[in-house]
Amino acid sequence: MISPELARHLTETSRRLNRQVGVLLGRDGNIRNVIVGDAHSLTLPDVGRLRGGIGRFRGLRLVHTHLKGEPLTKDDLNDLALLRLDLVAMIEVLPNGLPGRVELAHLAPASADGPEPFERIQAPDVHQLDFDVEATMRALEEEMARVTGAAGETEQERALVVGIVPDDEHFGEMLELVRSAGVAVAGTMRQRRAVVHPRTVVGSGKLQEIVLESMRRRASVAIFDIDLKPAQARAFEDATGLKAIDRTQLILDVFAQRARSRDGKLQVELAQLKYSLPRLTEQDAGLSRLTGGIGGRGPGETVMEVGRRRIRDRIRSLEKEVENLSRQRDLRRRRRREEGVPVLSIIGYTNAGKSTLLNAMTGSVVEAADKLFMTLDPTSRRLRFPREGEVVITDTVGFIADLPKDLVAAFRATLEELTDADLLLHVVDIADPRLDHKLEAVQKILDDLHLADIPRLVVLNKADLVSPAEARVLGIRYGAIPVSAAKRTGFPELIHAAEERLGREKPLLKTYGEKPEATEAGLLP
Secondary structure, three states: OOOOOHHHHHHHHHHHOOOOOOEEEEEOOOEEEEEOOOOOOOOOOOOOOOOOOOOOOOEEEEEEEEEEOOOOHHHHHHHHHHHHOEEEEEEEEEOOOEEEEEEEEEEEOOOOOOOOOOOEEEOOEEEEEEEEHHHHHHHHHHHHHHHHHHHOOOOOOEEEEEEEEEEOOHHHHHHHHHHOOOOOEEEEEOOOOOOOOOOOOOOHHHHHHHHHHHHEEEEEOEOOOOOOOOHHHHHHHHHHEEEOOHHHHHHHHHHHOOOOOOOHHHHHHHHHHHHHHHHHOOOOOHOOOEEEOOOOOOOOOOOHHHHHHHHHHHHHHHHHHHHHHHHHHHHHHHHHHOOOOOOOEEEEEOOOHHHHHHHHHHHHOOOOOOOOOOOOOOOOEEEEEEOOOOOEEEEEEOOOOOOHHHHHHOOOOHHHHHHOOOOOEEEEOOOOOOOHHHHHHHHHHHHOOOOOOEEEEEEOOHHHHHHHEEEEEEEEHHEEOEEEEEOOOOOOHHHHHHHHOOOOOOOOOOOOOOHHHHHHEEEEO
């Protein structure tokens, strides 16, 4: 761990100065840093990024003095965890300046059971300390690689999902979002505190747990179930070395993956830029350097300022394109109104089965899956039937509680599709234990979008997952129509209820389930 000569030099210097003195040693035994503190503690310097990647230790060990021979402190163990040190050790300074008792700690193997995640070793003096640093660290890193390998290697990013909101259902929804984003969940952690830490989101003890768990699970990302302030995200990343992702950023990532049309990609990019602008700092990609070269000498703009200006320019450009998109959609809606074709817009919480319902009613093949936000780009289908009655059904992006404001603003052109709807088909998962909560969340979004006055019909989807009696009771309670889009049941009642809500004198359909040649489903122009 340390040579007797260096140990004695440290303790003699520490006694003479009456301060703690420490060294950071590399695995080759060479001194990388010398630290001088006060009588009770010392502050470590910035030791740079991680060595060798995720799940690896930094390759540095801290050996320092304690003037009164007190055990390793909580700060010592925090340094061990947060800085990913190989080990941290204390050497007692005797009254004559000679080294006395030795205590060291290193991370315990993942399989070890104990009250704390560290293994402590003590010895009366450095001569009697039997500890092989190199062999121990090699064994620990091999153990971490083995544990991760047993969990299954994957090319996906591995993330720790950190729950701040105490609601279990909210946390479950966050895990579904992570899964929908294609991120491998390496582990989960919950923070039990009344108030979010103003600087690092979680307290120092939980920071330590997160770092240790990320090393054991080979996680490179920490995903929070709340929105983080830019300063909080940076402080957490500085303290842990993990990339911090908040709820809004995760939703934006899911949207970016789902966008297929140019319209969708345009609106996602706009939302992402608005999100990233206040988070652009001087620490990003060396942005504190000044621009140089011919025409760029002198104080000028910093690279950060240039980056911000370019983002603002791009935002203005995208907003103009979105405005043009809004006008084009308005023109199509005006044509639709002139034709007098009723419009039914399918709305609802994400993953309620909206796209499956559209497919079942129109014979379409819109992509649908058991994932959040599978539909991003709005899809419209026009149905024509032999006897009177023609209707347009539009599938829209799913809602979610506390929908990010930037996302709502960016998708304004898409959400405007709902303004001209004659009837909103509000699809709800009848088997969802949070049915009431999600109904309220959608109602709040409709209020925010000033769409609450449009006639609405609640459709309790996935009725095949509950008993017929329960489906009837819930249908009566919410004034809704139970259906199963997957099993294609309950549609005649749905069509009849839609006719009544639309107030048409003649039926929309002769009978649900017309022959394919009598029903035409096609994209609207």
